[in-house]
Amino acid sequence: MRALRLPNWKSEPEVVEVDEPTPGPGEVVVKIGGAGACHSDLHLMDDFENGSAPWNPPFTLGHENAGWVHTLGTGVTGLAVGQPVAVYGPWGCGTCERCRVGVDPYCENLAGAPAPGGGGGLGLDGGMAEYELVPDARHLVPLPDGLDPVLAAPLTDAGLTPYHAIRRSWAKLPPGSTAVVIGVGGLGHVGVQILKATTAARVIAVDTREEALKLAEGYGAELTLLSGPRTAEEIRKATPGGRGADVVLDFVGADVTMALGLAAARTVGDLTVVGIAGGTLPVSFFSVPYELSVQTTYWGSRPELAEVLELGARGLVRPKITRFDLEDAPIAYREMRQGSLEGRAVIVP
Structure with a gap:
């Protein structure tokens, strides 16, 4: 064969x-x-x-x-x-x-x-x-x-990996919550769909490519943002009281995307790194929002x-x-x- x-x-x-x-x-x-x-x-x-x-x-x-x-x-x-x-x-x-x-x-x-x-x-x-x-x-x-x-x-x-990452955060995605998808590529565009199908969260998609954001919008993302120096601020402005995102799913995993996820996350939220671009994130008592859970997932x-x-x-x-x-x-x-x-x-x- x-x-x-x-x-x-x-x-x-x-x-x-x-x-x-x-x-x-x-x-x-x-x-x-x-x-x-x-x-x-x-x-x-x-x-x-x-x-x-x-x-x-x-x-x-x-x-x-x-x-x-x-x-x-x-x-x-x-x-x-x-x-x-x-x-x-x-x-x-x-x-x-x-x-x-x-x-x-x-x-x-x-x-x-x-x-x-x-x-x-x-x-x-x-x-x-x-x-x-x-x-x-x-x-x-x-x-x-x-x-x-x-x-x-x-x-x-490409379906199971984002599903597992999202499912473990279901309790933090009730009506009124916000989920951010960073990287709307092969896994990220499926992640947008899973969020829409299984949660009541408002979905914000972030990417460096206009065509990827159009794809995310077509799958139900309520807000799409080109990644840049002010993206975290834009995410916070889009959340009630500027509190930040309840769940951030990083499908890239680079230094810059992990830093963005940290800056956009809400206290007691989840920052889940799915992408394997090799980035790192300094974690200490004062470097992350209180009770923010930072985790990786595999499959x-x-x-x-x-x-x-x-x-x-x-x-x-x-x-x-x-x-x-x-x-x-x-x-x-x-x-x-x-x-x-x-x-x-x-x-x-």
Whole structure:
């Protein structure tokens, strides 16, 4: 079969021929209907080197995957050949307390995980191929009726990651609250939709690009702001009494965006850093608003993925996608590097 593989760190992916996988006991092979291209893949290509992760290339890219059950290994129950499914991307050990409740990203037995801190497309072979081998049937979530795998694929990360970040702050997003989305890119534009679908908060979107702000406005953001020296002040002016935002979601994670989030946040609010641009934030007693919670998040849980897929099936969360054939996947990454890709790229083998 054809697969898009990363041969080495700091290299470009290549479409090559590899053997079609065969499932062992408890495993499932999925026929891929769509595989999302994620900005984190660019970090694998450009920034990682030996020692950056507990695993190394070569491996097939693609950690946002959906398709149909193709073949079942012995002992697999509850799934049928031809059934549409989404692949839950993080693959933990399956036995620790976190994994048993479906929170594999925070697996505490990394020595027992098939790809510590990763999964298919992150250390093991992912879904940018005609078929993907999933090492445990528990990583498959049935698709709700009416949700096409091409639309479901980006929801497994670009949907699940912002959903988890927003869900943990639901208690701070009642009517009258304000949520700020910094960075309306591949995850941020989905975050705007999730905020509108699951909370009563007023949504403010911030970006450096006019086209990204237009996208956010189309998805329901009540106020859009170009990032600049006075953006935090503008956010505060837009909140009751100038108190600031109850929840700030930073989908960039650079020094400047984290500083903006801090300056715009309300006391007893949340500042959640989702982006991995490598920024830092000095935290001390007087450097942050009182009782402001500053946290990072990574992916989300398997039960949360089922909830995200339900939102997708109802049309409440619909990532803006551009489809690419497998042979054209390198073009998708090129457009991501250039910043010319709007929304998410989905590779359709």
